[in-house]
Amino acid sequence: MNIYVIMKRTFDTEEKISIKNGKVSDDGATFIINPYDEYAVEEAIKLKEEHGGEITVVTIGEEEAEKELRTALAMGADKAVHISDEDVEDGDAFSTAAILATFLKDKEADIILAGNVTVDSSSGQVGPRLAEELGIGVVTTITKLTVDGDKAIIERDVEGDIEIVEAQLPLVVTCQQGLNEPRYPSLPGIMKAKKKPLERFDLDDLDIEEDDVEGKSKTIEVSLPPVKGAGKILNGDLKVQAQELISLLKTEAKVI
């Protein structure tokens, strides 16, 4: 199988977020593979173990994103592709999908695995937009994948229920928690990853004009949630406590 995984470098979910000059600051932040994209890498490895073939991981991002590509190679992917995002100032999900589609259109992928959403921008648009650009099907939030010939039998998460879908390859799928347990890269895997091929492209190499992939949306404002006040503990006689609680809900919280 010709398997592609699209993946994004995101903030570590343990990171404390701060905002500087209207943008989320990445000063001193730790970065990881977007957790949903780890499910995609793991599922790609399982597909290869069952059906053979080759796994290529692709990311658009800054130079440092090559670290996360190497992690995916250490997990078991065969090849990596880094597309530089430097030429586009204000990219969005449209830009990402358009660039990925240009890269992938002649690659004859049997399946393209993406994360369901990213844990930073979290628009959940890139997978479906990419499928639309490539003119192939897409199944989102998948929790089980079985490939049989040119068909995929898929279980998908629908608000806690399961929907079973049959879909035709080539196909884009977006991976949801519960699909698998991503493996940790082994030491031999990490050593091997250093020698695996990593290709680098910029927009010129892909014959993409900057204007054609400029974002279609603009972030107007980014803000942190309001700081929570300290909690209040009521003491004493239960009846008095209940009366005080009602009074606080009316006068302070203003919810009744």
Ligand SMILES: Cc1cc2nc3c(=O)[nH]c(=O)nc-3n(C[C@H](O)[C@H](O)[C@H](O)COP(=O)(O)OP(=O)(O)OC[C@H]3O[C@@H](n4cnc5c(N)ncnc54)[C@H](O)[C@@H]3O)c2cc1C
């Ligand atoms: C050229 C370029 C310039 C950008 N400039 C800016 C900017 O100036 N300011 C800013 O705030 N943001 C910028 N971005 C980031 C951009 O807004 C988001 O990456 C994009 O909207 C994806 O949205 P999302 O993170 O919500 O992904 P979602 O749609 O939630 O992601 C779903 C899945 O799509 C795949 N995916 C998402 N992003 C990528 C990626 N980059 N590479 C490979 N696969 C991916 C992953 O599998 C992911 O799990 C830029 C992105 C690009 C490509």
